[in-house]
Amino acid sequence: MAADLAWPLRHRRALRQAMRGGLVSHAFRERLMMAVTAVNQCRYCSYFHAQESLRAGLPPDEIRQLLDGNVNQAPAEELPALLYAQHWAESNGRPDPAVRQQLLDSYGQERTEAIETVLHMIRTGNLLGNTTDWLLHKLSFGRMGGVKRKK
Numbered sequence: 001m002a003a004d005l006a007w008p009l010r011h012r013r014a015l016r017q018a019m020r021g022g023l024v025s026h027a028f029r030e031r032l033m034m035a036v037t038a039v040n041q042c043r044y045c046s047y048f049h050a051q052e053s054l055r056a057g058l059p060p061d062e063i064r065q066l067l068d069g070n071v072n073q074a075p076a077e078e079l080p081a082l083l084y085a086q087h088w089a090e091s092n093g094r095p096d097p098a099v100r101q102q103l104l105d106s107y108g109q110e111r112t113e114a115i116e117t118v119l120h121m122i123r124t125g126n127l128l129g130n131t132t133d134w135l136l137h138k139l140s141f142g143r144m145g146g147v148k149r150k151k
Contacts, residue, residue, distance in 0.1 A: 014117045023114035027056040028078055032115060033122040034066040035082045039089035044129035045122065080106040081115050088119050 018024055024032070030053040037045040046067055053063045062073040071082040084103045088095045104112050 014113065018114040018117040018121070023111045024118055025056075027053070027058055028081070029118050030056045030058060031066060031071070031074055031078060031082055032085045032118045034063070035069075035071060035085040036089040036119055036122045037126055038067050038069040039086055040123070040126035042126040042129035043133065045125050049122075084115070085119055088116075089123070093120070093123055 018029070030049055033045070033049045034053065037049060050063050050067065053066075054060070058066075059073075065071075065073055069086065071079060071086070074082055080103060084095065084099060087099050100112075103115070107115065
């Protein structure tokens with residue numbers, strides 16, 4: 001997790017380019033983030049990116065489907081990247097080289113790097129959110145499970 005948390009700090013330039021550049025539109029970025037979040041099941045990221053997706057113009061039905069892991073309503077030109085995003089998340093950020101090559105063939109080097117930057121960014125958020133939930137669970141379980149009854 002430490003490497004994932006340090007990644008954004010080491011790649012600030014790539015983050016700025018992915019967020020502000022024309023390589024990945026706001027709507028495309030939100031679709032990618034929800035594809036990864038659907039795999040990682042971070043409730044905080046699901047909520048936040050559903051709201052951001054609405055702001056980016058995605059219809060509510062598509063947002064629901066993306067959060068369920070279904071990318072069928074996405075634009076056809078984004079489908080290879082969304083399927084890659086799911087694979088990327090399922091493989092813990094270590095995609096099969098042949099699958100990555102398909103992404104490169106579809107989008108080229110520069111856009112592939114921007115897409116992967118978005119994936120790294122949401123992975124970091126998912127890890128933080130899920131770790132927070134784990135800690136909250138441990139803290140609350142100790143309180144609820146620690147109640148002793150008088151004999």
